[in-house]
Amino acid sequence: MTTTITAPVMGFNGKAYYNSGTHGSPTWSLVANLGDIKVTDERTTKDIEVRSQNGFAVTVAGLRKLSFEWSSVYDPADAAQTALRTLYWANTNVEMQFLDGLVSGGSYTNGPNGVEGTFQISKFPRQEELNNAMMVDMGVVLTYGDGTNWLVPTRIGSV
Amino acid sequence: MLDYKKALAKSLEGTNEDQKYVGVNLDAWRLCLENASVPEKDADKKTLDELKYGAGRASGDHVGVRLDQAKMVFSLLA
Helix, strand or coil, rough: CCCCCCCCHHHCEEEEEEEEECCCCEEEEEEECCCCEEEEEEEEEEECCHHHHHCEEEEEEEEEEEEEEEECCCCCCCHHHHHHHHHHHCCCCEEEEEEECCCCCCCCCCCCCEEEEEEEECCEEECCCCCCCCCEEEEEEEECCHHHHCCCCEEECCC | CCCCHHHHHHHHHHCCCCCCEEEEHHHHHHHHHHHHHHEEEEEHHHHHHHHHHHHHCCCCCEEEEHHHHHHHHHHCCC
């Protein structure tokens, strides 16, 4: 695929969506009430110590771990936040997309780039600082999905 | 009144086959689903029902839907 990016893509262009529909007929709804998104995308590592490596301890990469964390302004009227909170309380999986642009656009010629997969909401605490707006710290981790294609993150283009 | 068919046509404009999803205005999408004729195939009926379910629970001003399913809905509009 040929990329057409000629300038940095600013973080505020990134979009998060959750699937309010079904797996087969998804309806991706925007989660607009969120600030910085902290992404963890790394492989676990294991050290190997054997004599054949000329005195070096070597490391091999294992499975890839993927998670996203962000903060939202606590808003009981926010439909997306309410939907995610309901899923968290019910311990139900949620299908999400984290894209570098709108699902209808993006930086590349054939749609936005990012990760799409089945996640579990790992945390949903409401922070109540005395002199600040109430905030909700949300986190999602890639989890065991309900479709073969979703056991690992699928790509829309490449990440 | 919102010209939902025109809105969906505009969303589909310029899409290509490599594209998996298309963004559509949520209000227009809901009207498209409401006014779509009943599909002949059972599989398409099921898809239409699922899309109505998803649109009913969706929020925001736009949603992303599968390009092939958006085209199917467009074909069901008079």
